[in-house]
Amino acid sequence: MEKNFSKITIQVPKEFIAKNDILKSIVELINYDFKQLANIKFEDVIWEQINERFQGFFIKELSYFVYITQKLDSKTLKTRSRNTFIKQNALPFIRNYEKHFKNFHNVKLFMSLNPVSFSLIKNKNDKFTIAESIYIDLKILISLYGFVITKSIINFANINEKYEEKWSNLNLETFIALKREKSNVKKRNKPIIFELSQNREEITVYAKLEGANVADSYFNCKFIQELNSKEQKNFKLFLFIIKPKVQDVHILKDFQDIGFNIINYYSDENDFDKATYQLNLRPKSNRNQGLFRANIIKKYNKYVDIYECFACEYRLNLVAAHIHRVADINKLKTHSKFITSAENGFQFCPNHDKEFENGMIYFDLDDFQFKVNSIKIDNPNDYNLLNKRIKNKLSKFKKELYSNNFKFMIEFHLRRIGLID
Template structure:
């Protein structure tokens, strides 16, 4: 009989009936009789989670190394434990173990109970496959698993454009489920910014996202985090300790550089600061409105959606009534803007569209349109950019007092 070695994190797992059930299901799937006496169990620090087992079978002619990822030891109701917090160390395990994917199969045991989180798991699995050279034929299911990969069967992994593919898929995931809108990252002029969501339910999946990014993007990643009532400095320090073990190319941006927005003596430093503030502004809009989608026409092509300031950067910069600190705050204020497509951004910036603060809705500017000789043609062309479902109303959750102040200033600048 071939020599079989099972690598695991902790030999105490051998005492669990669920562990034996996983192995019986695995050997049954392979058509091999499970006999404990013929198996050598070896504890290793290379395995980072108890939910992962690696089975090495050494024969006369070839050696196989199969990987089992199991949810059987988790609380069935606590899907975040297996999907979010166990999967990232599982990936880290595979990265450390240096297995050969061509001679290895990946077995999932008992994942049908996690249907509510299948979208997030689909996404995680796809990135795992892409990074480690797996194909769909390498995937097997054990126990009661009925989970299936959705929507990726025709993906050509050889043509995937690394980090861009990952960002696009994360954006799609965020649009499908608001619960997946926690962590935010964006490429701005070839610089990658990453803002972590460190609340308990998102902590594990955030590490997973960073793990994938560190493999796809080899340059420096600028990292900060969302500060909210669920996140403390303790979470942030723990997160930093973990990702330092994953990558050395990290720039922790905990405080903004102290650069005056009204001075340009050090252009390089100022340019870096403005880029940083652009990202923070986008991150804040994301926190308020969700993924990039034009507020007016609902167009959602990320590369053609911009963070459109209500009070423009130039107006903030030249506002003599504001202190430097107030200027910094207004530039990144989530209440000072909307996601707009590039066309509606220009129409809004130039006053062809404005916000009526008495009605909390967008309106076309009769004044601006009247400035053109062919009024009817211009009005028709502007209307032609708007779908029948064009969103004019601004709900109370978005029309804050601060937003109303900015819109009043925009009206004075463009309509009076």
């Protein structure tokens, strides 16, 4: 039988302690979410301050550490963003849990609706709907930390009763495929990009570690590490920070502690030797695809869907391709910086990679788009077939993407395939 309490102590972060409206909303929330506290009144609560910033509170008598979601929009009572509703404030909460509460006897983690939003939506007897990506966030946090989702979220967010089963069959491969699929909603400027290479036995995450994306990247990476360990894959894990260069050692340590090799090295003129030595990366290679691809992502992510070939819409087995070949660069030692430079790279599907390599297609600097090489392809039917497959994706971004180094690399390719002297 559950014990009912007449007095309780609730610890809250310092930014809550002087705000009676928030404290009263917390009491209303716990009355609803925890039946053994249903009769607790505001005057029955002893409030204590925690001198750290996080979104949540700790109920001493029950050892309940409660995380609260982002506020709903006060006018529409809908989620402000599918990317931030669950995750935005979760990382500071987890850090506080691991620092102060993890070793407490029988501490349980709960997730509740933001108390201010709860008061509003309860009074209006309204409901809101959460996006599919929020279900995935719930799955990740439940799996990683054992969160219990309370009634305030389940009842007012129209969550299916089987939400815990929704993604129960996720494995490493299906999770990464799912994250890539869900990111299709945002075609350009993706904040986090996932790649799994079965051949190299590597998982690479490319991320912008800024704002809410720090928490998003961390929890996704931690879930990947958990699946990697659970399935005994032992894949090598890499995190390329594509923006900005992170100075906060605590953020870097968070990712290192979960087994990721961090490449906090995002200039498109990367010194490959320095990066590999400093960060203890994979064995030295002139074709370091991870670093090269990170630079391509950094340059092009804002303008194209980075999960697609630059010359068409194919999405599988994409290759980071050199414009000026590495074999030719090696003959000119002064050009070594272009081995991993984005100014010397495109991303292709396997077909367009070979067609570009063999000079069947080329990049026209004037029109700033890929074209079929009529010198190589003189059969009209073949020419039309190849031309039909090419999509014009880059021409409207000529001003942003054009550079002297890019022109320099393209001219090497045009010269090699015989289109210029």
